[in-house]
Amino acid sequence: MYYFEQNYDNIRYPKSNTKNTGLRNAQLGAIHAIAAFFSTRNDPALVTMPTGTGKTAVMMIAPYLLGAKKVLIVTPTKLVRSQIAEDFKSLVILKSIGVFNSEVDNPRIYELKRKYDYNKHRNFIKDCDVVVSTPQCALTISKDEEIRELFDFIIVDEAHHEPAITWRNILSNMVHSKKLLFTATPFRLDDKKIKGELIYNYPLSFAFRDGIFGEIKFIPVDIGKDEDKDIELAKVAEGVFFNDKEAGFKHCLMVRTKSRNEAQKLLSIYQRHTKLELELVDSSRTKKAVDETILKLKTSEIDGVVCVDMMAEGFDFPNLKIAAIHTPHKTLATTLQFIGRFARTNSDKIGSAKFIAVNDEELLIENKKLFSSDAVWQDLIVNLSDEKINNDEEDKEYLKKFQSQGNTIVNEEFSLFSIRTNYHARIYRTIKFDINKTFPDIDQIIEKVLVSKSDNTIIAVTSERKLPRWSTNDGVFTDVNYNLFVIHYQEKTNLLFINSHKKNEKIYENIADAFCGKNQYEKIIKSNIHRVLSNLTGFEIFNSGLTNRISEGESYKTSAGPDVSRAIDSSSGQLYSPGHVFCKAQSADANLTIGYSSSSKIWSSAYGTVKEMILWFDINGEKITNKKAEVKTHTNYDLLPMPKEMEKIPSNIFMFNYSENSYLNPHNLFSREQHLSNDTILDIDIKIQFDSIKDNRICLKAKYGSKSYLLCRDLAGRYSTSEKDELFLKVGREKLSLTEYLNQYPLLFFTSDLEVITGREITKSSSSLSAFDLNKIKRIEWANYNTDITLEFRSSKTMDKNSIQDTIGDLLIENEDNVYVIFDHSTGEIADYIAIKLGGNCINVEFYHAKGMSSKHFNSSVGDIYEVMGQCVKSLIWIKSKASFEKKIKERQKSGHCEFKRGTLDGLADELSKNIPMRGKIIAVQPSLTSSKNIPDKIGEVLSAVNFKINNSGVANEFIIWGS
Known part of the structure; x- marks a missing residue:
């Protein structure tokens, strides 16, 4: 029979009270929870007990309770390893509180201080009952198949380290051993999951209730404008220390900062500005030197220490009661470890723990303002700890509701609890959601899909394989990227949230299509x-x-x-x-x-x-x-x-404009033969059908070459058509129909009072428009040029007539100030004519937009006005920069649409390359307009809106009209 089995019957469970020492409530609860769990289970178990509540005693009782054969105890540091080895070797703790009487034999303990070596360590390990080791050494035991089979029980101290790869490998290698994990803080700094089921949690609030932890006081320090933060903190800490000393308390001080350099600096500050005797403790010092400093603390040879994160784990010194926090911890786990060293009550001549810190906005722990002068500090600490533990357990219970959908291939080690993702989502409004639908094909390998029907949530993991940029050899090397998708339908609000780590418009829409149905959802408007x-x-x-x-x-x-x-x-x-x-x-x-x-x-x-x-x-x-x-x-x-x-579509829409993306990156069209064309989205002639604007739709006519068809934009901003053979554009690697393109890069519509429509929302203008100045309508004597004002341009059928475009060309050529005269024509044009003047340290570019008179009466052709005014506003984009203007001219000339009537492209390019600003002037050529007759309000509003927009465009300084 093994040692622990032999001594099971010797265990007693005395309960601590005011008269007798014994086991505390926390220890009794943990012991019984361990016994209950392992009576039916063999999974890793996790016990949470705050620092100072006696988990070492529970750790020592557990092997007797379970009748272990041989125990491996893994501790985080050498200091803790030595303490546990000494405690277990003598059983002094358990015997002092009456768990064992003095006659009980002590176990044989072996402290493994080096990596396992068969010849040096095998016999020692075989002959002992308990091996105590740090992770690096324990890992070498777990890798040796013969020696690891001797152990049937592993105890991990400070298990919040467990997800680290060394700890995880130890537990994975020791397949046949029971595993018991202890921690004061069951949550990691890196949010990784501790792989064990929480079987017992003794809340921090109970430690204060049961008197295991004493009172905690926060002493805020306010810093004046010209005062040094560290010096003022040091002075306050000095005062607190000597006040406690006069009150008869044997308290010691810890000065906490973030780095060794800062610690050295603070030691110098305390030496210069206080009478405190302090020593430095950091990771550069040897264990012997640290032990000597701790002995000086315990014998009152020094008043305290300056340290970074030394003594955070495994250091038990109840007289450490004052903390001067020059740099606070930023996470709850490290804060609780830190506080646990100061709040203990198991010593004579000690009072309340005191924490001294500057009361400023930087002192946050996990985004909560812990250091606040008006805070009940102890309650905040307790609430944060309990809330964090409860949230972790709720997370585990929540994730149990997810069930795998279909055949998935992700490694079974994949854990939902390991997911930590940044918060973001595309949101759609929908009244139709079917969680049973299949995750859509998004040109990626679907690795895993999990579904929780309890709250309409889907989690999917996909992968995509791509050639590295440096490789052209297909299939030899590939980069593999994994993407996470979290899809949640909030039934109460009819909102669909899609969290996608692959941010792509098409992917969002494919997912929404799959679970809601095509066109059964809409984006959320900005308001x-x-x-x-x-x-x-x-x-x-x-x-x-x-x-x-x-x-x-x-x-x-x-x-x-x-x-x-x-x-x-x-x-x-x-x-x-x-x-x-x-x-x-x-x-x-x-x-x-x-x-x-x-x-x-x-x-x-x-x-x-x-x-x-x-x-x-x-x-x-x-x-x-x-x-x-x-x-x-x-x-x-x-x-x-x-x-x-937008409740309904306004009737006074007079123009649209392309999205910024369409101008910056004009996507190419496919020809009727489905070959990629040099023409772009801007070469499609899209016109608003003004007579068909309804409360819930706008109709547009798209024309390219000989092909034309109608599109409709509904109230929500979605585009559709009944045309089966649409125009197509190349967007990235995709081929999108025109309606798909406009749904991705929607048009902006403008009303005559400068309201802007995007999607289903409308932005009111805060500008007050003044009446259009009729003096801006310049009278042209069209008859003197034998101009047919109903004819915009000549065709094969009208060769004997002089068109409006012909007359514009003649007038511009007559003006010798026009150094360059350019005729632009067909869809995608900049303007019908472009005239460029030089001089006055400025390049003056004039855009002329013409439209024939289609009505019999002056100032009555609303449709003509809307069309030509829309062209005027759209052309502003080409004078945003000289580079974009030159590029557009070159593209138009290359495609045969742009002709220099005066000057050359090379000459213009030279002028544009000079460090001279460019300014624009927009001329609407519309013979149906005249200042000699009354202008109806509907036309007047459009003229005022266009005039305001052009004059405030930042790129054009004048707008005029060539009328009659």
């Missing part, structure tokens, strides 16, 4: 997604994007910095509306970051578990759908006009 900022305070906006509704000089303005809202003023609302925002703010109990964009996305800098992210989804989902939610950032960001949900 609704803006509500994620509701119920928050203390905003600091450090990244924002502003959409310029008027200017073409800068269509989207991105700002980043400490508080970019300061750059917004009351006039900003005349030009800009919100595009995206990312900010820091405060909720009721924590600091947070939150951002949103007009593309129906929200995000945060936070990382968390799947359960935490789903909770984040749900919180923000309820905000988004709360129609009563009000957002006030109390910053200048509030000055920007927020788009509103």
Whole structure:
């Protein structure tokens, strides 16, 4: 019979009380939980007991309780290894509290101080009952098949280290052993899962209730403007130490900082500015030197120590009661380990623990303001610890609800608990969601799909294999990337959240199509997604994007910095509306970051578990759908006009413009033979069918070459067509139909009062438009040039007539100031004519847009006005920069659409290369307009809007009309 089996009957369970020493409640609870668990299970078990509650005694009782044959104890440090080996060798702890009487034989202990060597260590290990080792040495035991078979029980101390690869390998190698893990903090600094089932948790609050931990006091230090933080902290620490000493307490001081260099600096500060006797303890010192310093502490030869993270684990000295925190820990796990060294009560002549720190905004632990002068510090510590442990257990229970769907191939070691992802999501509104649908084909290998029907959540892992950039040999080497997808449908709000680590518009849509049905969902409009900022305070906006509704000089303005809202003023609302925002703010109990964009996305800098992210989804989902939610950032960001949900499509739409992306990166068209063309999206002639604008749709006609067909844009901003043979464009590696393209890169529509329509939202203009100045309509004597004002350009059937374009050309050539005269024609044109004047230290570019008179009466052809005014505004994009203008001219000439009537392309290129600014002038050539007759309000509004937009564009300085 083995030693532990032989001595099982000698165990007693005396209960500690005011009269007798014995086992504490925490120890009794843990002991019985261990016995109960291993009576039916053989899985790894985890016991949580705060530092100082007596887990060493429980660790020593466990082998007797389970009748172990041979025990391997793995400890994190040499210091802890030696302490446990000594305690186990003498059983002094268990005998002193009455668990064993003095006659019980002590176990044979072997402290393995070197990596396992067969010849040196085999016999010692075979002859002992317990081996105590650090991870590096224990790993060598676990790799030896013969010696590891001798052990049937492994105890891991400070198990929050367990997910580290060395610890994990030890447990994996010792397949046939029972495994018992102990920790004071059952959560890792890196959020990895401790691989053991939590069978007993003694809350920190109970340690205070049962008197195991004493009172904790926080002493805040306020620093004046010209005062040195470290010096002031040192002086306060000195005062606290000597006050405690006068009160009869035998207290010692620990000065905590973040690095060895800082520790050396602080030691010098304390020596110069206080009378305290301190020594430095850091990782560069030998164990012998550290032991000597600890002995000096215990014998009161010194008053305290300056250290970084030494003595955090395994150091039991109840008289260590004062902590001067020059640099606080940032995580709860390390904070609790630290506090546990100061809160113990098992010594004479000690009082409450005292923590001294500067009371400033940097002192946060896991985003919670722990160091606060108005905080009940002890309660905060307790609540944080209990909340963290409870959350971890809730996470485990939550993840148990996920079931695998279909055949999956991810390694079985894959654990949902190991997922820590940053919070972000594309959001759609839908009333139809089917969780039983199959995860869609997104051109990746589907590795694993897990489904939780209890809260409509799907987790998918996919992989994609690509050639490295340096390889052209197919299939020899490939890079493998894994992508995570978390899909959650919030039934209460009808919102679908898609968290995709592969951010691609097509992937988002494929997923939504799969689970909601094609066209059964829509993006969230900006005014609704803006509500994620509701119920928050203390905003600091450090990244924002502003959409310029008027200017073409800068269509989207991105700002980043400490508080970019300061750059917004009351006039900003005349030009800009919100595009995206990312900010820091405060909720009721924590600091947070939150951002949103007009593309129906929200995000945060936070990382968390799947359960935490789903909770984040749900919180923000309820905000988004709360129609009563009000957002006030109390910053200048509030000055920007927020788009509103569009109830119906306005009838006074007069033009559209392409998305910024379409101009910056014009995607190429496929020809009718499906060959890639040099023509782009800008070469498609798209026109609004003004007479068919309804409350819920806009019809457009797309024409390219001989092909033309109708498109419809609905109230939500989705494009569709009944045409089966659409135009197609190349976008990346994909081939998209025109409707698919416009759904991805939607058009912007403008009304005659400069409202802007994007998606289902409309942004009201805060600008007041003045009446159009009729003096801007220049009368042209068309009859003098024998011009047919109903004819925009000549064709084979009208060769005997002089068109409007002909007359424009003649007038521009007559003017000798025009150094360059360019005729541009067909779809995708910059303008019908371009005239360029030089001089005055400026390159003056004039765009002439012509439209024939289709009505019988002057100032009555609304359709003609809308079309030519839309062309005028669209052409502003080509004078944003000299480079883009030159590039466009070259492309048009290469395709045969652009002809120099005066000057040459090379000459123009030389002029544009000079360091001279370029300014634009826009001329609408519309003979149906005249200043001699009354202009109807509908036309007048459009003229005013175009005049305002051009004059405030930042790229053109004048707008005039050539009329009659």
